[in-house]
Amino acid sequence: MNFKNLNLIDPILQAVTEVGYTQATKIQYRTIPYILEGKDLIGCAQTGTGKTAAFAIPILQQLSQRAYSTPNIKTLVLTPTRELAIQIEENFKMYGKHLPLTQLVIFGGVSQDKQVLALKRKVDILIATPGRLLDLMHQGHIDLSKLEILVLDEADRMLDLGFVNDVKKILSKIPKKRQTLFFSATMPENIRKFANSILYQPVEINVTPVSSTAQTIKQSVYFVEKNEKTKLLIDLLNNPSIPRSLVFTRTKHGANRLARQLEQKGIHSAAIHGNKSQNARQKALDDFKTSKIRVLIATDIAARGIDIEELPHVVNYDLPNVPETYVHRIGRTGRAGIEGTAISFCNDEEKVNLRNIQKLIGFNMPVNSNAK
Structure with missing residues (x-):
């Protein structure tokens, strides 16, 4: 409604x-x-x-x-x-x-x-x-x-x-x-x-909680040390077959820091979260939709309601501690029958979150070997 x-x-x-x-x-x-x-x-x-x-x-x-x-x-x-x-x-x-x-x-x-x-x-x-x-x-x-x-x-x-x-x-x-x-x-x-x-x-x-993911989304996970996540993300984003990625972080500070780190490596990106003005959030979203930037980094509260046509790629840089949030995040891709990819990073502290997510969605994600 x-x-x-x-x-x-x-x-x-x-x-x-x-x-x-x-x-x-x-x-x-x-x-x-x-x-x-x-x-x-x-x-x-x-x-x-x-x-x-x-x-x-x-x-x-x-x-x-x-x-x-x-x-x-x-x-x-x-x-x-x-x-x-x-x-x-x-x-x-x-x-x-x-x-x-x-x-x-x-x-x-x-x-x-x-x-x-x-x-x-x-x-x-x-x-x-x-x-x-x-x-x-x-x-x-x-x-x-x-x-x-x-x-x-x-x-x-x-x-x-x-x-x-x-x-x-x-x-x-x-x-x-x-x-x-x-x-x-x-x-x-x-x-x-x-x-x-x-x-x-x-x-x-x-209300029955969200517990299923679309069949059109290819899901996988990387096990990675916390201090290696940024390097892994950069390696993935350097793949020319990935034109745009929506990346989720747990905190506003983390989103800002990651955007700076990607820019330093020549990967055009922007962060959106609750501390950003409406104009700044809208500009970042517009730039992402028109491919002026390749990466949009978002916290959950800012990402609610984002609807991007044919978004190919979602990355959970930080795994959410609420399993249903994972379903909402990756649901930004694989919409309207179009295939999408959802990749999650998981460090030792987040393994309990991964287990809870996999229990909710009813299957274990395939494990990727770390990009080189």
Whole structure:
């Protein structure tokens, strides 16, 4: 379903279009209408199926359409890890870039000083890990008494990591009258029981995770030391039979560094990620589509929605730690019945990721010998 058919306001549609989205994923088009209606919801979908947008987009729309007289935190998103919290904040920023709403991410493991300073300013949407949130609440830096929307994201992981008592403490400090959204990759009995205890007449949406790859994609893997990956990539890209390659890295810094290294070897490339401006991302994409550059290096958050006709080659420079993400990445090639190639690099630390990916897709990738 096209995002234009979901009754979204123009500022959000504009932002979604600028990111490169056109078609909503199943979890998005099935949940967004219910969330816009203010209903409590249980969404069961794997990471990598677009569920952050499924709750971020309708939350932004709801908050933008309400009149507020005081600057209170209106939405709280609880998530188990720092990495997920950062990713969710980036999503809210992307979809809400044309709205007068603010978001803030807080997590442990770093000094709280900057977070406390940021909390003194207007914050509409707070994304937090439970431990640091409770610390700052106890110190009097955070007031959730006017909260309207609560999201528990990756709830199964949160409970597996032992956050259930922290979550219950947080629940005791927020209004009972609220909209609660509960997203989880799995729904075992203890998760379902917990969800039913905190939601009111929830709508339940279950989406089968992506688990298969197109038959038109030739997949393989290289086992390579971490510090040898760049050399291997350069060797592969020097093959004249590979006109263009989309390369995935785990981090923004890694994408920038790799683009510089390739340019130094005369391989025209550009990086796209969340820190790049929309104009810079669009120019890089246009240059790639018109073959002004041979290599586009992307992080997952920036690559979502990229649609390049007849893209021949995808390289997983870093293997994703979420198996479904692998399926989404390599799905950029082998489209519309045209053959494509997907090559993955795997160092010792990533072997567990490779095993999880191969378990998901149901076969073991052929192993290549390292290029010379």
